[in-house]
Amino acid sequence: MVELNINGSKLVLKKGDITEEDTEAIVNAANPSLMGGGGVDGAIHAKGGPAILEECKRIRETEYPEGLPTGEAVITTGGDLKARYVIHTVGPVCSSGKLDEEKAKLLKNAYYNSLKLAKEKGIKTVSFPSISTGAYRCPWRDSAEIALKTVIDFLKRENFIKEVRFVLFTDEIYNVYVKTLEELKKNV
Numbered sequence: 001m002v003e004l005n006i007n008g009s010k011l012v013l014k015k016g017d018i019t020e021e022d023t024e025a026i027v028n029a030a031n032p033s034l035m036g037g038g039g040v041d042g043a044i045h046a047k048g049g050p051a052i053l054e055e056c057k058r059i060r061e062t063e064y065p066e067g068l069p070t071g072e073a074v075i076t077t078g079g080d081l082k083a084r085y086v087i088h089t090v091g092p093v094c095s096s097g098k099l100d101e102e103k104a105k106l107l108k109n110a111y112y113n114s115l116k117l118a119k120e121k122g123i124k125t126v127s128f129p130s131i132s133t134g135a136y137r138c139p140w141r142d143s144a145e146i147a148l149k150t151v152i153d154f155l156k157r158e159n160f161i162k163e164v165r166f167v168l169f170t171d172e173i174y175n176v177y178v179k180t181l182e183e184l185k186k187n188v
Contacts, residue, residue, distance in 0.1 A: 002178055004185065006155040010163045011148075013181060015174040018167040019047040023125035025085040026078070026167075027114050029132065032067030032090050034060055034074070039134045040169075044086060048079035052086055071109030073117045085123060087114045091132030099142045107132055107143060111150040119160045127165040130173055140173060144180040152184065 002013040018026050018040060028044045031037045034056035036045035045052055055076035060067070068074060073089040089110040092103035099107065110131050118126050130147065132138040151164050168174040 008159045009155045012165040013177050016167045018127055018129050019043050021127040021167055022082040023127045024123045025087050025118055026083040026127045028086050028088045029129050030088040030090055034068055040129045048081045051077050051079035071106040073113040087117055089114045093136045094138035097137050099138050107146050108150050111147055115154045125163045127167045140176045144177045148181055148184055
């Protein structure tokens with residue numbers, strides 16, 4: 001586990017299962033339908049139980065009938081999870097395995113809008129997965145840099161959120177985040 005203090009807040013990198021986190025909110029790397037899916041999305045829906053899906057259905061009916069746009073974020077109950085809330089955000093799809101300028105902006109928005117929503121809802125601790133680096137195939141190093149820079153910049157400007165965790169599922173992705181954070185620390 002790696003920790004970095006930023007403006008009175010803590011940034012944590014750890015290897016683990018995001019569905020086991022006890023932060024007030026966890027972030028779901030959702031698909032636009034909000035109906036569950038594979039990877040992190042499927043695991044959160046499976047472990048959190050039907051309450052999450054029911055709220056997602058209501059969001060689709062009332063706010064986003066065409067699906068949640070990439071880069072936007074919504075919040076539901078955490079259902080049976082340890083976390084009280086789930087913030088659902090949709091990252092970009094990098095089917096070519098590349099993160100162009102437009103996709104990079106959408107990925108940044110996914111992290112930023114999740115943090116902004118957490119602050120609006122009074123949430124002080126949040127756990128993130130690595131958004132868009134699984135089935136959506138965005139490159140790990142570039143995605144980690146965007147994720148970490150976005151969180152660091154947010155914490156530098158805002159000191160409301162007290163802890164942001166990146167909960168990374170494999171040693172390989174964890175090591176990419178650790179190395180990227182080491183490179184970014186020079187500017188913190």
